[in-house]
Amino acid sequence: MRIDLHTHSRASDGTQTPTELVEAAVAAGLDVLAITDHDTAEGWVEASEAAREHGLELVRGMEISTRHEGHGVHLLAYLPDPTYPPLVEQLALILRGRRGRVPAMLEKLRDLGVAIDDQDVREAAADTAAAGRPHIADALVARGVVADRTEAFDRFLSWGRPAHVDRYAAPLADVVRHVAGAGGVSVIAHPWGRSRRRRPDEADLAALAELGLAGIEVDHQDHDPETRDELRAIARNLGLVATGSSDHHGAGKVDHELGINTTAPEEYARLLELAAAAAAAARRSTPEVVRP
Numbered sequence: 001m002r003i004d005l006h007t008h009s010r011a012s013d014g015t016q017t018p019t020e021l022v023e024a025a026v027a028a029g030l031d032v033l034a035i036t037d038h039d040t041a042e043g044w045v046e047a048s049e050a051a052r053e054h055g056l057e058l059v060r061g062m063e064i065s066t067r068h069e070g071h072g073v074h075l076l077a078y079l080p081d082p083t084y085p086p087l088v089e090q091l092a093l094i095l096r097g098r099r100g101r102v103p104a105m106l107e108k109l110r111d112l113g114v115a116i117d118d119q120d121v122r123e124a125a126a127d128t129a130a131a132g133r134p135h136i137a138d139a140l141v142a143r144g145v146v147a148d149r150t151e152a153f154d155r156f157l158s159w160g161r162p163a164h165v166d167r168y169a170a171p172l173a174d175v176v177r178h179v180a181g182a183g184g185v186s187v188i189a190h191p192w193g194r195s196r197r198r199r200p201d202e203a204d205l206a207a208l209a210e211l212g213l214a215g216i217e218v219d220h221q222d223h224d225p226e227t228r229d230e231l232r233a234i235a236r237n238l239g240l241v242a243t244g245s246s247d248h249h250g251a252g253k254v255d256h257e258l259g260i261n262t263t264a265p266e267e268y269a270r271l272l273e274l275a276a277a278a279a280a281a282a283r284r285s286t287p288e289v290v291r292p
């Protein structure tokens with residue numbers, strides 16, 4: 001069983017439609033795929049239809065933009081009821097923050113003498129409610145300013161670069177609680193990734209486990225082998241599920257091909273057990289795993 005629990009479609013900043021993502025997962029030999037777009041469930045319906053059609057097991061999830069002690073933390077939420085009001089409210093705030101930031105970044109680019117068209121950004125972000133830096137990067141590529149997203153981030157968009165603008169992210173502890181309230185389970189994404197300026201240590205992760213965190217994404221391209229070993233040991237100590245995934249973004253991110261990291265079947269089984277328990281406790285109408 002090949003299981004990839006973290007991928008993006010055009011519903012956020014991936015470059016494939018949900019259908020193309022499912023088809024690519026089948027072509028890559030995956031048995032289980034989770035669709036986890038940033039801050040939105042918009043891709044779920046199309047992905048579910050495609051998964052049924054192609055006989056792929058699909059887990060509906062999302063990757064929520066949170067903040068913890070001043071630092072950005074990406075939280076993967078699996079199988080939550082996307083209509084749970086506290087979750088809806090936080091996602092709406094995040095999406096509003098995303099929309100507000102786009103003109104501010106275009107303004108900064110203009111000040112740098114890089115005039116890209118609002119229309120280019122609108123086109124790049126046409127399929128998403130979660131407009132972000134990757135879509136501005138795509139507009140810069142379309143205008144020939146940079147060769148690819150990586151160059152756009154390195155020159156302009158990464159934290160500390162001249163066109164970077166911060167945005168709203170939801171308090172991590174609240175989101176962990178809301179995901180549980182929505183009958184889903186949360187897994188901290190790439191906790192020791194390159195882009196993080198401070199790593200949550202074992203004590204931080206233990207505190208999050210107390211709040212209801214179910215797992216840690218251990219096998220991720222941002223983690224080197226030593227990091228993975230350390231995180232796996234922490235997951236074991238804390239009784240957390242250890243996942244592995246590609247964080248695939250279609251053509252939007254190199255070295256993140258589908259299935260490049262995978263989740264062990266027994267870890268996936270534990271995650272689903274925890275999700276079933278969370279759904280029963282929350283008494284919400286949660287999405288089922290789509291099974292072939």
Ligand code: AMP
Nearest residue numbers: 013131132133134149150153249252253
């Ligand atoms: P935003 O959500 O608008 O803050 O943008 C963050 C997203 O940009 C992340 O989810 C990544 O998928 C993407 N990203 C960050 N750094 C890079 C990079 N160097 N190359 C391509 N994509 C990146």
Ligand code: FE
Nearest residue numbers: 008013038249
């Ligand atoms: Fe992304």
Ligand code: FE
Nearest residue numbers: 063074189190
């Ligand atoms: Fe992420």
Ligand code: ZN
Nearest residue numbers: 006008063247
């Ligand atoms: Zn991701």
